[in-house]
Amino acid sequence: MSQNTDFIPYARPRFGPEEEEAVLRVLRNGWLTTGSECRAFEDEFAAFVQMPYAITVSSATAGLHLALLGMNIQKGDRVAVPTYTFTATAEVILYLGAEPVLIDCAPDTFMMDVSILDDLILHKPNFLRAIIPVHFGGQACYPDFWSSARDRGVKVIEDCAHAFPVTTDHGYLGDLGDIGVYSFYANKTITTGEGGMVVTRNPQVAQRIKTLRLHGIDRDAFQRFQSTQPAWFYDIVDAGYKYNLTDIQAAIGRAQLRKAHTLKQQRQEVARFYQSHRESFPGWIFPDHAGDCSWHLFPALCPRAEDRDRIIQKLYDLGVGTSVHYIPLHRHTFWRTRYNLKPEQFPVAESLWQRELSLPIGPGIGLPEAEKVVDRLHKVHREIYG
Numbered sequence: 001m002s003q004n005t006d007f008i009p010y011a012r013p014r015f016g017p018e019e020e021e022a023v024l025r026v027l028r029n030g031w032l033t034t035g036s037e038c039r040a041f042e043d044e045f046a047a048f049v050q051m052p053y054a055i056t057v058s059s060a061t062a063g064l065h066l067a068l069l070g071m072n073i074q075k076g077d078r079v080a081v082p083t084y085t086f087t088a089t090a091e092v093i094l095y096l097g098a099e100p101v102l103i104d105c106a107p108d109t110f111m112m113d114v115s116i117l118d119d120l121i122l123h124k125p126n127f128l129r130a131i132i133p134v135h136f137g138g139q140a141c142y143p144d145f146w147s148s149a150r151d152r153g154v155k156v157i158e159d160c161a162h163a164f165p166v167t168t169d170h171g172y173l174g175d176l177g178d179i180g181v182y183s184f185y186a187n188k189t190i191t192t193g194e195g196g197m198v199v200t201r202n203p204q205v206a207q208r209i210k211t212l213r214l215h216g217i218d219r220d221a222f223q224r225f226q227s228t229q230p231a232w233f234y235d236i237v238d239a240g241y242k243y244n245l246t247d248i249q250a251a252i253g254r255a256q257l258r259k260a261h262t263l264k265q266q267r268q269e270v271a272r273f274y275q276s277h278r279e280s281f282p283g284w285i286f287p288d289h290a291g292d293c294s295w296h297l298f299p300a301l302c303p304r305a306e307d308r309d310r311i312i313q314k315l316y317d318l319g320v321g322t323s324v325h326y327i328p329l330h331r332h333t334f335w336r337t338r339y340n341l342k343p344e345q346f347p348v349a350e351s352l353w354q355r356e357l358s359l360p361i362g363p364g365i366g367l368p369e370a371e372k373v374v375d376r377l378h379k380v381h382r383e384i385y386g
């Protein structure tokens with residue numbers, strides 16, 4: 001079947017008049033790049049997650065890079081990352097000449113095995129300089145572990161790309177480590193098309209990230225043109241980057257931020273609906289989290305690895321888009337060959353990814369779409385398993 005109007009994509013952004021009006025407001029006021037909308041977005045986001053500093057960036061990838069610079073990660077330093085993630089989490093480490101250390105998943109979860117990290121920190125002091133945990137799919141990655149890692153001298157940068165808004169007993173994610181980095185990429189829980197936000201409690205780190213975000217300039221362009229000092233005056237205090245967000249994007253982000261709880265509620269409803277049908281899919285494992293979750297993803301495990309690709313194709317033919325999260329990093333040519341990695345080194349990730357398919361969830365997916373997904377998945381399940 002070719003794609004038709006009945007096709008349910010695995011993720012689909014949805015905007016309303018609020019986002020349209022926000023874009024028009026910026027176009028009409030004439031200041032397009034980083035300015036008052038970015039500043040308002042930062043203030044509103046900081047208030048939302050109850051953090052003192054929030055800094056807009058052009059993507060979470062840029063934010064992770066800046067976070068590593070903010071933590072003063074140097075050439076040769078080792079930074080632990082899960083193998084079960086998107087390549088952005090690890091690639092930024094190479095930007096600094098540092099080395100990623102890939103960590104397997106904890107049994108039955110898609111997230112970093114913190115017992116491996118605990119062992120490394122205990123038995124190889126000074127081996128790890130930093131860790132980047134990923135809150136996979138929007139569940140909090142072992143929230144009680146990170147303060148002990150920090151106490152033992154390891155920097156912690158949370159990859160919150162999937163996890164807005166999510167709380168634990170410690171508050172919003174992004175506050176468990178030294179820095180948190182959110183993504184507003186097109187398929188994320190709130191979006192600006194491309195974009196991200198860095199949060200921290202450390203004023204010096206916040207200032208350094210802010211400076212590096214825009215060419216190492218000591219005050220951003222908007223400040224230059226609005227301040228009482230002559231507009232031409234600025235100073236370069238570092239070799240920075242072009243990692244700023246535009247006001248057009250920030251205006252969309254502010255409108256999205258106001259809907260963040262409602263959008264999350266809709267994803268929760270869809271996740272609960274899928275879960276309520278779990279019994280009718282023998283052999284499948286559906287995610288079920290005890291704590292809070294943003295439900296950015298609904299990663300299901302099919303009964304047998306050898307059936308996964310066939311199930312994806314059959315669902316597609318019936319008009320359901322799915323995706324795979326993730327082909328783990330150790331399976332990709334670049335990471336595999338650079339570090340001579342073997343699948344046997346990551347047995348848990350191996351047991352998961354080959355059975356995984358992510359069912360549709362997100363702003364464009366309501367209960368009517370979820371019902372169709374379940375109907376069509378039943379059909380595929382019956383065809384394969386009788």
Ligand SMILES: Cc1ncc(COP(=O)(O)O)c(C=O)c1O
Pocket residue numbers: 059060061062085086088089134159161162182183184185195196
């Ligand atoms: C876990 C994770 N980290 C980082 C990123 C990078 O986000 P961005 O596209 O905003 O750079 C992504 C993007 O999908 C991601 O899934």
